[in-house]
Amino acid sequence: xxxxxxxxxxxxxxxxxxxxxxxxxxxxxxxxxxxxxxxxxxxxxxxxxxxxxxxxxxxxxxxxxxxxxxxxxxxxxxxxxxxxxxxxxxxxxxxxxxxxxxxxxxxxxxxxxxxxxxxxxxxxxxxxxxxxxxxxxxxxxxxxxxxxxxxxxxxxxxxxxxxxxxxxxxxxxxxxxxxxxxxxxxxxxxxxxxxxxxxxxxxxxxxxxxxxxxxxxxxxxxxxxxxxxxxxxxxxxxxxxxxxxxxxxxxxxxxxxxxxxxxxxxxxxxxxxxxxxxxxxxxxxxxxxxxxxxxxxxxxxxxxxxxxxxxxxxxxxxxxxxxxxxxxxxxxxxxxxxxxxxxxxxxxxxxxxxxxxxxxxxxxxxxxxxxxxxxxxxxxxxxxxxxxxxxxxxxxxxxxxxxxxxxxxxxxxxxxxxxxxxxxxx
Amino acid sequence: xxxxxxxxxxxxxxxxxxxxxxxxxxxxxxxxxxxxxxxxxxxxxxxxxxxxxxxxxxxxxxxxxxxxxxxxxxxxxxxxxxxxxxxxxxxxxxxxxxxxxxxxxxxxxxxxxxxxxxxxxxxxxxxxxxxxxxxxxxxxxxxxxxxxxxxxxxxxxxxxxxxxxxxxxxxxxxxxxxxxxxxxxxxxxxxxxxxxxxxxxxxxxxxxxxxxxxxxxxxxxxxxxxxxxxxxxxxxxxxxxxxxxxxxxxxxxxx
Ligand SMILES: Nc1ncnc2c1ncn2[C@@H]1O[C@H](COP(=O)(O)OP(=O)(O)OP(=O)(O)O)[C@@H](O)[C@H]1O
Ligand SMILES: [Mg+2]
Numbered sequence: 001x002x003x004x005x006x007x008x009x010x011x012x013x014x015x016x017x018x019x020x021x022x023x024x025x026x027x028x029x030x031x032x033x034x035x036x037x038x039x040x041x042x043x044x045x046x047x048x049x050x051x052x053x054x055x056x057x058x059x060x061x062x063x064x065x066x067x068x069x070x071x072x073x074x075x076x077x078x079x080x081x082x083x084x085x086x087x088x089x090x091x092x093x094x095x096x097x098x099x100x101x102x103x104x105x106x107x108x109x110x111x112x113x114x115x116x117x118x119x120x121x122x123x124x125x126x127x128x129x130x131x132x133x134x135x136x137x138x139x140x141x142x143x144x145x146x147x148x149x150x151x152x153x154x155x156x157x158x159x160x161x162x163x164x165x166x167x168x169x170x171x172x173x174x175x176x177x178x179x180x181x182x183x184x185x186x187x188x189x190x191x192x193x194x195x196x197x198x199x200x201x202x203x204x205x206x207x208x209x210x211x212x213x214x215x216x217x218x219x220x221x222x223x224x225x226x227x228x229x230x231x232x233x234x235x236x237x238x239x240x241x242x243x244x245x246x247x248x249x250x251x252x253x254x255x256x257x258x259x260x261x262x263x264x265x266x267x268x269x270x271x272x273x274x275x276x277x278x279x280x281x282x283x284x285x286x287x288x289x290x291x292x293x294x295x296x297x298x299x300x301x302x303x304x305x306x307x308x309x310x311x312x313x314x315x316x317x318x319x320x321x322x323x324x325x326x327x328x329x330x331x332x333x334x335x336x337x338x339x340x341x342x343x344x345x346x347x348x349x350x351x352x353x354x355x356x357x358x359x360x361x362x363x364x365x366x367x368x369x370x371x372x373x374x375x376x377x378x379x380x381x382x383x384x385x386x387x388x389x390x391x392x393x394x395x396x397x398x399x400x401x402x403x404x405x406x407x408x409x410x411x412x413x414x415x416x417x418x419x420x421x422x423x424x425x426x
Numbered sequence: 427x428x429x430x431x432x433x434x435x436x437x438x439x440x441x442x443x444x445x446x447x448x449x450x451x452x453x454x455x456x457x458x459x460x461x462x463x464x465x466x467x468x469x470x471x472x473x474x475x476x477x478x479x480x481x482x483x484x485x486x487x488x489x490x491x492x493x494x495x496x497x498x499x500x501x502x503x504x505x506x507x508x509x510x511x512x513x514x515x516x517x518x519x520x521x522x523x524x525x526x527x528x529x530x531x532x533x534x535x536x537x538x539x540x541x542x543x544x545x546x547x548x549x550x551x552x553x554x555x556x557x558x559x560x561x562x563x564x565x566x567x568x569x570x571x572x573x574x575x576x577x578x579x580x581x582x583x584x585x586x587x588x589x590x591x592x593x594x595x596x597x598x599x600x601x602x603x604x605x606x607x608x609x610x611x612x613x614x615x616x617x618x619x620x621x622x623x624x625x626x627x628x629x630x631x632x633x634x635x636x637x638x639x640x641x642x643x644x645x646x647x648x649x650x651x652x653x654x655x656x657x658x659x660x661x662x663x664x665x666x667x668x669x670x671x672x673x674x675x676x677x678x679x680x681x
Pocket of ligand 2: 466467468511596597
């Protein structure tokens, strides 16, 4: 039995052709999978993340279901998109398409087996087109159809296109989905466009997600990816900085406990001069959990004046937990500003004692210090409501997280000497 | 308030405190002086309950309770405060959140109601004024990037907020400029009361001009070798520790 048993027969002879038509893309994906198979622990990029338990099950594609639409949120139910009913910002169009069109090129270029599996098996895709500055975020929730979750696979497919100067905030939540959730998000940013992309992985099934980003001149891609569930969670985030001055900022947090396994593979190709990439990864590992981070930046020939940073910090709260971290950099030009580094450590014993000596219990002290370790990446989220939501999602997974919420929510007003604020004493 | 009897403590298998005895009554301020490495900070850490300090013999009673049987945070809730010789920076935790978490944890442990945000701020303003702690230091991460003197001021701010029954101040005066010394001393003096006691560890008689002690103890090589009134501090300033060391060595050999 194999997950690949669920692949359809090839639709034509597209396997050898270019990915021009829909059928060609599907066929190319099927051909790729038939020749390479799903990754094993011998596959370099999957050394630390075993997908055997999934690969050995012929999980059928989740059936479509008649789920009523949500007014404001795009829902993927078992991988099938259900568009919201409420009117949206005129700058944004959402469509559900059943044909592939030019899709799949990015995913296939990357020769990513699970992206190919998605290309072969997804039914309908969500296409988000943004022509101007979107006033409100687009929310996408990935959920399972009630009765199908245990034994099905969900293949969600999203394409996001931002026109020149367009701006959007995209918020994706993966929660309570199927036995396998294999999603692909393709993003194309026009000149000076800006996309802020938040993802939370709260899924209890296996979650394999790929994000492929192409950026034109002066565009910005800001990603905040947060994992705290999954068996395993694997995120592949690949960004191509194709236009001069394009920038990406890629933050990832893994908060893992129990047997949870989180793997973030992030790669940026600097294909144009004066492009910038910043990767920051923070993992908190308890119990027998594992966090993997592989962060690569490649500065390609001709891409002068680039800046590339990869930093990984890991807090290991248990001696049975595992951290694999590998920030690295490949440079093919002379003139680059670069930094990379990785740390793995326990909570600072001196800080712990200091907090306890002031009356804070040991468990609360650990919570405060653990959250302090992650806070920088939460604070980096520009949009206040989303920052709070992200923080709350994190705190809900942190033992004693209510303490931090209680401290922060009941805002303390410091500006006592400011005459305009004098009334708060009343 | 505090009774330490024949305390023997080892750190990493090495004896540091070697039969220390000390009595401190409510309302009193005692100073401890002594050469570097004598065990002054060790005493303060043992009182606060830090890991790695192994009590081999002796007892500590605090307000009638066996202090050594209590957890670190329980000791704080019972009214013990340690002003650190080297306050720890905690990036990512704001000073006010920290003080608030500490104060409310202590109140909760004592069965008292937690303070609301407004009550806390009122208190913080009042106590912040007392030790002249600038508002921006309250908002910043605990001791993160604070100067040496600012850290010490912050210790006194925390003490003023927490209103302990016994404050152990380990070299709170070190690294302070003259103005800061006055400020810190007045913060300490403001807290002096018949219900409170203080144990002030210092190298300088100068501090004791501002915080006048009831008793001065000299700690040498893990033991109190001499105690006296405030004039002892003046004498030490003149003579140094040599004379005391010599006579302690004689009495140590004799005992
Ligand atoms: N972890 C440790 N392992 C071994 N020895 C230690 C350890 N911690 C402290 N000591 C030793 O214990 C002795 C007492 O140290 P302590 O810090 O109590 O001295 P102190 O009286 O506070 O000195 P100072 O005036 O310099 O602050 C010193 O000799 C010191 O080296
Ligand atoms: Mg000391």
